[in-house]
Amino acid sequence: MASSSPTKPSPTKVSKSATCLCGAVAVTVTGVDKGAVLCHCSNCQRSSGSSFAHNYRFLDADLTFDKGEDAVTRYEDGDTTNGNVLARHFCKVCGSNVFLQPSTPPRMWILHTGGMQDKTQPARELFTHNKHPWIGDVTPVRAKV
Template identity: 25%
Template sequence: MRSNLEGGCHCGAVRLCIVGGLGENAKAGICHCKDCQTFAGSLFAYAGKVDRAALQVVQGQPKAYKQPTSTNLSGKQVTRHFCGDCGTPLWVESDATPTIYAVKLALFGNAFEPGIEIFWKNAHEWEKPLAPSEMVFDTLPAMPPTGS
């Protein structure tokens, strides 16, 4: 049995647990899409696919921002969860992926090497990929669901 992963926001008001850790098929990844750049306030977002049933809020009450469907890539409802005290992004849920969350892995200590990069077409010319070259995609590749 895999160990649980525990982490939380910068101020400590919100604590999360990924029950059983990351599933065998889970990907730690980097997203360069314009939405992730804006919401991360950075060049990219660093996140992992996590089964929705595995993510638990063990302390605090995250806030949620429902992004207008007209402003996101999928055209589906996207909700971004964050700490209302310090503003740390926590996870993203999308109607386009009803069984998984994109959880911000830095909350758990940055211990995950990126295995994939998506929306590389939005990266700056001076950036260099962090994932293996065969796992760098200009857009969003088709991916299987996570497995526990």
Template identity: 30%
Template sequence: MNSLKGDPKNHPVAEFEHGMTGTCLCGSIRVTINDPELFTGRRGHLCHCSNCRKAAGSFVSANLITDEEKVEIQDTAGTLKTYNDYDTSSGNPVFRSFCSVDGNPIKSVTPLSPGKVILKMGIFPRIPEPEMEGFVMHKHPWEADLKGTVKYKFARGGEKLEE
């Protein structure tokens, strides 16, 4: 295995001046973000809510909220499936898509953000620096503070946590 392949530092930001492509583990789903502004500033979103943590299989979900028109998804083997998550704190559904072969989370969409897609950034070679964090009241006590992010107590766009 090429250990350099997975190291984000081996992928300079200039490599993605026109956009970036990532795949699920088995390679059947390919996602391309067509956005030359992807690394021109803080863009990412970390979510600490329990549903996003479960979907990510981690203590936080690294996301990018972007316009649907900037995203191209190729599902070459028909493995993209969607779980309709209705058990949300807002009561609004989140449609969570993943690869049905390897379980890799791919994207989420919600009626709360029309025209937007929430991409799961773990499939990409590099992740833009996060600009905001949601559900920071649900962070584990051992998590480090990420300086410079806008911190929402709960849902993004809601009440901010004063620093």
């Protein structure tokens, strides 16, 4: 009698959308949900103008423009830890970071969560050796904008 190995179910694909600050760019990514992360790498710190980037990752994914493909510009970031190029895409009109795509397999798209309506809590932190030691130790103040 031949034994059969159980087959894994196909990973569930999800879709999430993001826009830039001015609304000129809107994208939707559909792929295998890899969840949200905080990235503390020095490039994400410089690119975001903050202490980290809050990113949502998708594997085996496809990105579609809902609007504004012509309003997006791309920066090839080759100064990465592993030497692989990371294409950073942002709006030419307002300068908002919108999405990233690594140049090497697997096929992955990464949305900046600031442009997403669904602000998913991150499950992991990356490049924590660059994490500022004071993060989490600041007294919250209710800002009036």
